[in-house]
Amino acid sequence: MSRHIVILGGGIIGLSCAFEAALAGDAVTVVEPGRVGGQASGAAAGMLAPFTENAEQPDAFFRLCLDSLHRYPEWVRAVEEVSGLSAELVASGCLTVALHEADLQPLQARLAWQQRFGASSELVGPERLRTLEPRLHPGIAGALYCPVESHVHAPKLVAALEAACRRLGVRLLEHAGEITPLRGSGGSGGLDGDGAVAAAVETGAHGRISGDALVVCAGAWANAYAELCGFPIPVHPIRGQICAFDLAGSAAGGAAGAGEPERVRHMVFSSQAYWVQKQDGRLICGASEDAAGYDTSVTERGIARLTRWTPRVFPFLDGRNPVMKWAGLRPATRDGWPLIGAVPGSPNVLIAAGHYRNGILLSPATAAMAVRLLSGEEPPVAGAAASFAPDRFAGRPGVPAFH
Ligand SMILES: Cc1cc2nc3c(=O)[nH]c(=O)nc-3n(C[C@H](O)[C@H](O)[C@H](O)COP(=O)(O)OP(=O)(O)OC[C@H]3O[C@@H](n4cnc5c(N)ncnc54)[C@H](O)[C@@H]3O)c2cc1C
Known part of the structure; x- marks a missing residue:
């Protein structure tokens, strides 16, 4: 029987x-x-980079990220097919560059454990690096090349998902105004008579919306639902400032291919910034991290490190200014891992929030997990239910709080 979510x-x-x-x-x-x-x-920026983003160990978070990367091609194909729009998934591979000799050692350590998980990575020296990515600074000591990582155009993926949802009959209520969770009939703190949270909200613009199940996907604002759930939701905004250089239409000179349009072929990560070129020719460079509350303004300081490091890694961009600068709020949790799971005692109320730096990557895995949990099934990745339990920061009798 069809439910209303x-x-x-x-x-x-x-x-x-x-x-x-x-x-x-x-x-x-x-x-x-x-x-x-x-x-x-x-x-x-739309990077799908579980190996690059998880340098330390194959923990539960890495496994969820990897599961999501594996889901991406088929999932994007489904979104594109239903929507008729492209999300620009590009299997570019990724280069993590060592700006100094000393940076090579941790890359070696990473390579050792990641191979077991299908990274297909290799350490490349300056000569091979020049073939892979001709526009990199010739003084770069080497890089870890991971060919299996990819990227999407995040705003285009969002637009495609929106269109796909509409085609499937999903009701999208935008500009809903203030959203107030409704308390159940018999209890307090969002609990109804039998101790479960009610699957209903009151909205400023669209009145009361109720269903059979509720999924809280409020990103950096998810903490507003702590009272409803009856446990702390330590999600906070971490501002990311980011910019883009326009390489469309400009031709390169020099040994890298005179007359060819300028192109950065791979995602490139360094200890100072990352770069990824989109199909419209824009080279995105990100991103700063600071705690500025819910402020999404762009500051000179936030962008300065990116513009300072860009010509040190890509000398051909010396003297060029970004054509766009913007900012967004990453939903960070206290331990850096997302909250995905049901509210204890209320299997029809789920939280899926706190995806911090990897929410684009984690979308297909999160959605698969949410839909399984709503049907009372185990999540696809073993151990994920416990690792990402939304109430893991609540102290329970006899059990200390997570942090
Ligand atoms: C600069 C930058 C670069 C990034 N690059 C990457 C990347 O390359 N790869 C990657 O995987 N991730 C990346 N991320 C992280 C990624 O963008 C996030 O993890 C992801 O977008 C989170 O998605 P979300 O839907 O949870 O949050 P959001 O997109 O923030 O959506 C949450 C929504 O909830 C709404 N909302 C607010 N209040 C309420 C309320 N009370 N009730 C209900 N809804 C509410 C908001 O209006 C918003 O639309 C980047 C983030 C930033 C800022």
Whole structure:
């Protein structure tokens, strides 16, 4: 029987859960206080880089990221097929460059454990690096080359997901105004008579929305639901400032291919910044990290490090200024891992938030997990339910709080 799922938040996580639930045959309503994709998801660089982003060890977070990377091609194909729009998934591979000899050692250590998980990586010296990425600074000591990582155009993926959801009959209620979780009939703190949280909200613009299940996908705003859930939700915004150089239409000179359009072929990571070129020719360079509350303004200081390091890694960009600068709020948790799971005692109320630096990557895995949990099934990745339990920061009798 078809259920009605109410999703709170229209970022990539909310839209992905909506898409997956609608595909599974559920009726879905997405409630978004602002514009769909108007926050972190529309600001992201779109890198799908589980090996590069997880340098230390194969923990539960890495495994979830890897599971999501594996899901991406088929998932994007489904979104594109339903929507008729392209998300520009590019299997570019990634180069993590060592700016100094000493930076090579940690790359070697990373290579040792990541090979077991299909990274297919190799350490490359300056000569091979010049063949792979001719526009890199010739003085760069080497790089870890991971060919299996890719990227999407995040705003285009969001637009495609939105269109796909609409095609599948998902109701998207934008500019909903203030969203107030409704308390159940018999209890306090959002609990109804039998101790479960009610799957209903009151909105400023669209009145009362209720369903059979509720999924909180409110990104950096998820902490607003702590009272409803009855445990702390330590999600906070970390601002990311980012910029783009326009390489479209400009031809390169020199040995790298005179007359050819300037192109950076791979995602390039360094200890100071990353770069990824999109199909429209823009080279995105990100990103700063600071805690500025819910302020999404761009500051000179935030962008300065990016513009300072760009010509040190790509000398051909010396003297060029970014054509665009913007910022978004990463939803960070206290331990850096997302919250994905049901509210204890309320299997029909889920949280899927706190994806911090990897929400674009983690969208398909999160959506798959959410839809499984809503059906009372185990998540696809073993151990994920415990690792990402949304109440893991709550102290329980006899059990210390997570941190
Ligand atoms: C500069 C930058 C670069 C990034 N690059 C990458 C990258 O390359 N790869 C990657 O994987 N990730 C990247 N990220 C991280 C990624 O963007 C986030 O993890 C992801 O977008 C989170 O998605 P979300 O849907 O949870 O949050 P959001 O997109 O922020 O969506 C949350 C939504 O909830 C709504 N909302 C607000 N209040 C409420 C409320 N009370 N109730 C319900 N809804 C509410 C908001 O309006 C918003 O639309 C980047 C982030 C930034 C800022």
